[in-house]
Amino acid sequence: MNKSVSAKLISSAFLISLVATGCESLPTSGTSTAPGSAVVVDDTTDTAAAIEADTTGGKVFKVKYDANELRNDPLINSVDITATQLPGIPTPTVSVSDVNYIATVVIPKTRINPNDQLDVSLLDDFIDEISPNARHYPPNFNSKSDLYYAKEKLKELEQWLRPFAEDENASYEVLLRAAKLNGMGRNLDLGSDFAVRGSTFIAKAIDRQPESAEANFIYGMMLSEGGGFKEGKKYLMKAASQSYKEAEQSLAQADLLNDNRPAALSRLKALQQKHPNDATIAKQIEIVEAGKYYIWDLPVAK
Known part of the structure; x- marks a missing residue:
């Protein structure tokens, strides 16, 4: 391989790049090189040299490096860690398992315009994730x-929606989704604004869909867990009449809080x-029989 290198620009640092690209040495002898001329780098030469420009006198001279100096250079003897395992350092391994896909949900x-839609896939996934911990009062988290995380993510999503x-x-x-987020925000003590917006x-x-079991349950739950037992009961009863199991549990909670x-x-x-x-109902019966007041204060599965 032959390469032409400008005599005014090459330096000892350039020698490293030559070695890295397969140019092992520069010639040890040859004709003088005038400013602005080129030097030929020959792969067959045994001794390496770099050409430096004398910026003060405008002269060009050679600086030679013997084989031992280059052999001990740490850059020349470096290890390609992408192809070789480093001694004494374990090679990390990565595996992927239990891959879950979030279903796409648009609403x-x-x-007035059902064709103008909103992607709530990540929002619904988050609501499903933290509802067991924050849907009812008191909230219950493992750590x-x-x-x-639940508080910060909820605030971010609520502000977006x-x-x-x-x-x-x-x-x-x-x-419905905005009400769920704000209701959980109230339970997480994020401020009275969440309670007002949730209601x-x-x-x-409910004004949009008066017979909705889920909407009636959520409203009744919010009211009764906030102290409005009488007002909340009628919404919970309407949801329970449609076999909404959680509404029955919330009615029991309202009875308990109402002594x-x-x-x-x-x-x-x-x-x-x-x-x-x-199993949840069995645990709630145990809570009531033990004289406690919050049937949703349950251990959370890790």
């Missing part, structure tokens, strides 16, 4: 870091007869 933004929910023509689907959004959702422990216990036991394999 109408408004009730402070999980609680912190809020403008769509505040539209006067917001769809039922948008309002406002779910009331509008009617016998009614709460009776309701839960009747519900257990309908769902004998539901």
Whole structure:
């Protein structure tokens, strides 16, 4: 391989690049080189040299490096870590398992134009993820870091969804999700604004679909867990009449908070007869029998 190199520009640093590209040495002898001329780098030469420009006198001279100097250079003797395992350092391995895919969910933004849609795939995935921990009061998380993540992510998503929910023509689907987020924000003690927005959004959702079991349950749950037992009960009863199991559990919670422990216990036991394999109901009965007041204060599976 032959390469022509400008005598005014080459330096000892360039020698390293020559070696890296297969140019092992520069010639040890030859004719003098005038400023601006070129030097031929020959692969067959045994000794390497670099050509430097004398910027003060305009002269060109050679600087020679013997083989030992180059052999001990750490850059020349470096190891390609992409192809070779380093001694004493374990090679990391990466594997992928339990791959999950988030289903794509799109909903109408408004009730007047069903073709104008909003992608809520990540939003729904988040709601499903933290609902077991924050849907009811008190919230229950395995660690402070999980609680912190839930708060920060909820605030971010609620802020993103809020403008769509505040539209006067917001769809039922948008309002329902906004109500869920704000209701959980209230349970996470993120501020009274979450409680107000949650009630406002779910009331509008019921206005869109008055017979919705889920909307009636959420509104009744918010009211009763916030102290409005009498007002919340009628919405919970409407959801329970449509076999909405969680509405029955919330009715039991409302009875308990209203100092009617016998009614709460009776309701839960009747519900257990309908769902004998539901471990959650069995644990809630134990909570009531133990004299406690929050049937949703349950251990969270890790």
